[in-house]
Amino acid sequence: MKLSIAIAACALVLLFLAAPAWADSDDAEMAFVRGKIYLFANKNIEAAKWFRKAAEQGNAFAQYNLGQMYRSGKGILQGYSEAARWYRMSAEQGHVLAQYSLGLMYRMGQGVPQDYSEAERWFRKAAEQGHQGAQSNLGTMYGIGIVVPRNYVLAHMWFNLSAISGNETGRRNRDLLAKQMTSQQIAEALRLAREWKPKKE
Numbered sequence: 001m002k003l004s005i006a007i008a009a010c011a012l013v014l015l016f017l018a019a020p021a022w023a024d025s026d027d028a029e030m031a032f033v034r035g036k037i038y039l040f041a042n043k044n045i046e047a048a049k050w051f052r053k054a055a056e057q058g059n060a061f062a063q064y065n066l067g068q069m070y071r072s073g074k075g076i077l078q079g080y081s082e083a084a085r086w087y088r089m090s091a092e093q094g095h096v097l098a099q100y101s102l103g104l105m106y107r108m109g110q111g112v113p114q115d116y117s118e119a120e121r122w123f124r125k126a127a128e129q130g131h132q133g134a135q136s137n138l139g140t141m142y143g144i145g146i147v148v149p150r151n152y153v154l155a156h157m158w159f160n161l162s163a164i165s166g167n168e169t170g171r172r173n174r175d176l177l178a179k180q181m182t183s184q185q186i187a188e189a190l191r192l193a194r195e196w197k198p199k200k201e
Helices: 002-018 028-040 044-055 060-072 080-091 096-108 116-128 132-144 152-164 168-178 183-195
Strands: none
Touching: 028 044, 028 060, 044 060, 060 080, 060 096, 080 096, 096 116, 096 132, 116 132, 132 152, 132 168, 152 168, 152 183
């Protein structure tokens, strides 16, 4: 069954890549899909070309993928400032992975000046949409008191939400932090986590 699905997928890829109507398409979504197919086929230079075509037309998914390629140097000359530029375009459209990635770049000072306030801003946007890595990073900021006031209750809440989604760092940090908290603080943090609802941008 798995083999037949794989064969069908390969046939679809070959048919798609051979279709001349798609080759000249100016449609952003079609260009993005073509980029994904080339990326799946490990044809990174072609993937970057099609992602750029879609990204320049405002496709948030293509902008994020192009940012990823610039960050890793796959199929394109590595450039952190270009990665940050494309992440920002995508993040401003509400793309959660781009928001998280931009937060990381600000935290580390890659392609942008190191700026914890900007890191916190983008981590929060991604965390509020349910991104487990962003939730863990936001928990760290509350736990240490970076940019935001130190608040063990909110730190535990974000670590816990991250842990519930399967993030091992979030789980470990939640458990370490709990040793420094009162039972009342932990109860409040658990209540906040239970009542938390993701936001959609």
